[in-house]
Amino acid sequence: MKAGHKFFLxxxxxxxxxxxxxxxxxxxxxxxxxxxxxxxxxTTQDPSFHDVGLKVGxxxxxxxxxxxxxxxxxxxxxxxxxxxxxxxxxxxxxxxxTDANDIEVIVEGKLGRDxxxxxxxxxxxxxxxxxxxxxxxxx
Amino acid sequence: xxxxxxxxxxxxxxxxxxxxxIGFSGAWRRRPELGTTTIRSAYAxxxxxxxxxxxxxKGILTHDFNIEYVASYTSRNLPDSYLITAFWAGQKxxxxxxxxVLGIFGALAQALTSRRYRDxxxxxAAVTGTVVVFFVATMLFSANxxxxxxxxxxxxxxxxxQLQNPGMVIHPPMLYLGYISITIPFAFAIAAxxxxxxxxxxxxxxxxxxxxSWFFLSxxxxxxxxxxxxxxxxxxxWAWDPVENASLLPWLTMTAFLHSVMIQEKRGMLKRWNLxxxxxxxxxxxxxxxxxxxxxxxxxxxxxxxxxGYFFLFxxxxxxxxxxxxxxxxxxxxxxxxxxxxxASREAAFLFNNxxxxxxxxxxxxxxxxxxxxxxxxxxKITVGPPFFNRVNVPLGILLLALTGIxxxxxxxxxxxxxxxxxxxxxxxxxxxxxxxxxxxxxxxGMALLALGxxxxxxxxxxxxxxxxxxxxxxxxxxxxxxxxxYLVGRNRRRYGGYIxxxxxxxxxxxxAGSAFKVTxxxxxxxxxxAEIRSPFGHVYRLTHLGVSQYQAxxxxxxxxxxxxxxxxxxxGVISSEKRQHVDSFGRKTFEPSTEVGIRSSLREDLYVVYAxxxxxxxxxxxxxxxxxxxxxxxxxxxxxxxxxxxxxxxGGGRTATxxxxxxxxxxxxxxxxxxx
Numbered sequence: 001m002k003a004g005h006k007f008f009l010x011x012x013x014x015x016x017x018x019x020x021x022x023x024x025x026x027x028x029x030x031x032x033x034x035x036x037x038x039x040x041x042x043t044t045q046d047p048s049f050h051d052v053g054l055k056v057g058x059x060x061x062x063x064x065x066x067x068x069x070x071x072x073x074x075x076x077x078x079x080x081x082x083x084x085x086x087x088x089x090x091x092x093x094x095x096x097x098t099d100a101n102d103i104e105v106i107v108e109g110k111l112g113r114d115x116x117x118x119x120x121x122x123x124x125x126x127x128x129x130x131x132x133x134x135x136x137x138x139x
Numbered sequence: 140x141x142x143x144x145x146x147x148x149x150x151x152x153x154x155x156x157x158x159x160x161i162g163f164s165g166a167w168r169r170r171p172e173l174g175t176t177t178i179r180s181a182y183a184x185x186x187x188x189x190x191x192x193x194x195x196x197k198g199i200l201t202h203d204f205n206i207e208y209v210a211s212y213t214s215r216n217l218p219d220s221y222l223i224t225a226f227w228a229g230q231k232x233x234x235x236x237x238x239x240v241l242g243i244f245g246a247l248a249q250a251l252t253s254r255r256y257r258d259x260x261x262x263x264a265a266v267t268g269t270v271v272v273f274f275v276a277t278m279l280f281s282a283n284x285x286x287x288x289x290x291x292x293x294x295x296x297x298x299x300x301q302l303q304n305p306g307m308v309i310h311p312p313m314l315y316l317g318y319i320s321i322t323i324p325f326a327f328a329i330a331a332x333x334x335x336x337x338x339x340x341x342x343x344x345x346x347x348x349x350x351x352s353w354f355f356l357s358x359x360x361x362x363x364x365x366x367x368x369x370x371x372x373x374x375x376x377w378a379w380d381p382v383e384n385a386s387l388l389p390w391l392t393m394t395a396f397l398h399s400v401m402i403q404e405k406r407g408m409l410k411r412w413n414l415x416x417x418x419x420x421x422x423x424x425x426x427x428x429x430x431x432x433x434x435x436x437x438x439x440x441x442x443x444x445x446x447x448g449y450f451f452l453f454x455x456x457x458x459x460x461x462x463x464x465x466x467x468x469x470x471x472x473x474x475x476x477x478x479x480x481x482x483a484s485r486e487a488a489f490l491f492n493n494x495x496x497x498x499x500x501x502x503x504x505x506x507x508x509x510x511x512x513x514x515x516x517x518x519x520k521i522t523v524g525p526p527f528f529n530r531v532n533v534p535l536g537i538l539l540l541a542l543t544g545i546x547x548x549x550x551x552x553x554x555x556x557x558x559x560x561x562x563x564x565x566x567x568x569x570x571x572x573x574x575x576x577x578x579x580x581x582x583x584x585g586m587a588l589l590a591l592g593x594x595x596x597x598x599x600x601x602x603x604x605x606x607x608x609x610x611x612x613x614x615x616x617x618x619x620x621x622x623x624x625x626y627l628v629g630r631n632r633r634r635y636g637g638y639i640x641x642x643x644x645x646x647x648x649x650x651x652a653g654s655a656f657k658v659t660x661x662x663x664x665x666x667x668x669x670a671e672i673r674s675p676f677g678h679v680y681r682l683t684h685l686g687v688s689q690y691q692a693x694x695x696x697x698x699x700x701x702x703x704x705x706x707x708x709x710x711x712g713v714i715s716s717e718k719r720q721h722v723d724s725f726g727r728k729t730f731e732p733s734t735e736v737g738i739r740s741s742l743r744e745d746l747y748v749v750y751a752x753x754x755x756x757x758x759x760x761x762x763x764x765x766x767x768x769x770x771x772x773x774x775x776x777x778x779x780x781x782x783x784x785x786x787x788x789x790x791g792g793g794r795t796a797t798x799x800x801x802x803x804x805x806x807x808x809x810x811x812x813x814x815x816x
Binding site: 003004006007010011014015017018021022024025026028029030031032033034055069070072091092094095096098100 | 301371372373478479480481482484487490491494495498501502505506509510513519520521522523524526527530531534535538661663731732733734749751752753754755761763
């Protein structure tokens with residue numbers, strides 16, 4: 001076999017390997033990313049979604065955060081402006097998770113049959129709150 | 140000052156436009172007499188951008204809160220050092236910083252490049268001018284840092300507390316320097332394509348620039364990990380967030396380029412591939428800015444989202460179309476001068492290393508874009524997170540690690556079996572011994588064993604290279620070991636500097652493998668109560684809560700929880716973690732409370748404590764505690780990488796690189812002017 005062919009064989013193994021790792025990785029670790037509206041619609045349509053771990057991106061409804069320091073449990077409501085879904089989480093939340101307006105969260109977990117989203121992870125990001133405040137002040 | 144600043148921006152825009160229009164039309168119509176004025180435009184742009192930057196700094200340092208940017212990111216009680224860095228705390232300032240550094244680099248490229256490449260320089264100025272025009276136009280038409288408010292606030296918002304960290308002072312500029320300096324190699328690539336001067340000369344002209352860019356990007360990424368680790372409080376340093384991925388992508392393609400360029404220098408092969416890599420690297424650096432600023436991909440990093448992202452998307456498409464069209468039309472001029480002769484050759488090892496690096500880059504890009512791709516194709520958004528990236532990249536990283544050891548040891552063109560045996564027997568033995576020792580000591584994680592065994596193997600190859608080189612010098616010149624080592628490295632900076640960089644990367648890999656053994660727990664403790672956590676090395680930490688103290692510091696209220704640490708019953712000092720509430724100079728709250736992590740670092744592991752808040756206003760508090768193995772080595776590996784990078788880039792000593800190998804097979808000798816992977 002010529003060197004070029006041998007190299008081509010090796011290269012094919014690497015390229016196919018990368019492709020397989022990616023497809024297999026997506027298949028076994030990919031999770032749905034829904035808005036609350038999509039979450040509720042999908043689950044109503046197909047109750048098996050209750051058992052699927054997924055992510056939801058939404059905003060925290062201001063004033064709904066209830067913290068129980070004793071058990072480190074946090075309850076709040078998330079919403080995309082159309083549909084609201086209650087969330088329950090136990091554990092540490094990042095500093096950016098606060099009662100301020102416009103806190104965007106990405107929660108990962110399952111929507112229980114009790115209608116509460118049981119989150120295993122809460123990521124929060126604070127939009128450009130200060131900038132928008134100034135922009136409003138300016139207008 | 141804002142008037143001067145804006146005026147300077149307009150001047151930069153005009154000078155950049157002049158350079159772009161005259162430079163490109165000069166190259167197109169083959170009018171070399173237009174070169175001088177084009178090159179001068181690069182210096183004019185540089186001067187104008189520096190003036191604009193000084194204007195913004197002046198506004199920040201004099202607390203001119205009538206400037207929106209100054210009011211948004213600084214306050215009167217912000218420490219001076221953070222006042223200076225507040226320059227790039229927001230989007231508008233970042234754009235100005237980017238444009239200024241590009242202006243400076245563009246001028247330096249003109250001033251420092253050897254006269255041999257004189258006929259490429261006008262086009263280089265035209266390309267850097269175009270990129271500056273893009274940044275300045277984005278500022279002037281969408282994100283003007285000199286915008287004024289209709290009123291003057293008494294104090295500003297202050298700087299986000301998470302950015303009030305020494306690491307954050309230099310992390311963004313390092314990353315930016317990395318991203319921006321890629322523009323210079325890209326400009327040379329376009330100049331070479333346009334002028335059809337496609338011998339390997341231009342590649343040599345940009346070697347140092349690519350190294351410089353890689354160097355800054357590496358430092359920037361490492362500092363980013365450090366910042367995430369000490370500031371974000373989740374105990375990790377890399378979360379595969381889109382913003383982190385965006386910095387990794389150009390780093391990967393550039394690493395591939397730094398290796399494949401050696402094949403072009405030595406053998407005249409891979410010309411098309413190298414051009415493709417440079418263009419891809421530049422596009423990925425612009426792409427990084429696009430995804431962080433446009434909000435098309437959800438990221439936990441809170442950057443201002445704005446239509447600036449779409450300026451970048453437009454620019455990205457423009458670069459892609461123009462560059463690849465140029466590459467396509469020059470395709471026949473880029474015939475390789477040699478063919479691959481054997482898979483047991485350094486060329487082949489480097490080619491495989493390139494494929495793996497690009498494969499990793501592709502998987503990271505794929506994973507980052509997957510939510511958009513799946514929504515476009517299947518109508519439903521699917522995301523992949525750290526499990527995906529680890530699953531794909533751990534095997535690829537291990538393959539890459541193996542190639543890191545193999546590449547530098549095998550000969551160009553073709554290796555004989557005897558040569559392979561001579562080069563590999565000791566390193567392989569070292570690797571096997573490392574893995575066996577760890578297994579006997581009780582390590583059971585397969586991937587970690589494989590990775591650390593390979594780290595042993597590659598460390599063996601590096602040691603062997605240094606050992607043989609030093610021994611040869613001692614024999615030939617009768618030097619003592621330290622002198623022989625200094626001369627060996629000094630005379631072959633590129634080769635031995637490269638080995639030192641490899642050693643740094645090995646240390647990173649060892650630290651990555653260590654993270655497989657992380658231990659975490661949570662605890663609720665009243666003062667006097669204790670919690671225990673067992674290190675993967677076997678000893679037990681016992682933490683006793685000493686209480687929460689409250690005090691006021693310069694620009695913040697602090698509640699600090701302090702814990703006493705004992706290791707296997709022996710006292711080992713105290714560790715404390717804080718909650719900080721930042722305030723402005725009138726005592727009003729700015730920002731939400733932020734957490735300062737407590738870290739007790741040692742060579743084996745870090746004890747990492749997060750004070751998660753008190754319960755009902757008492758001193759009873761929640762804590763997240765973890766033991767993170769081998770973290771210190773990550774920062775140490777960064778230091779080694781910096782030293783290696785500096786040696787490699789040190790001026791002089793690069794002339795030998797132009798020598799090409801055309802003569803028949805030979806076995807590399809330690810003192811030969813070969814270059815490591």
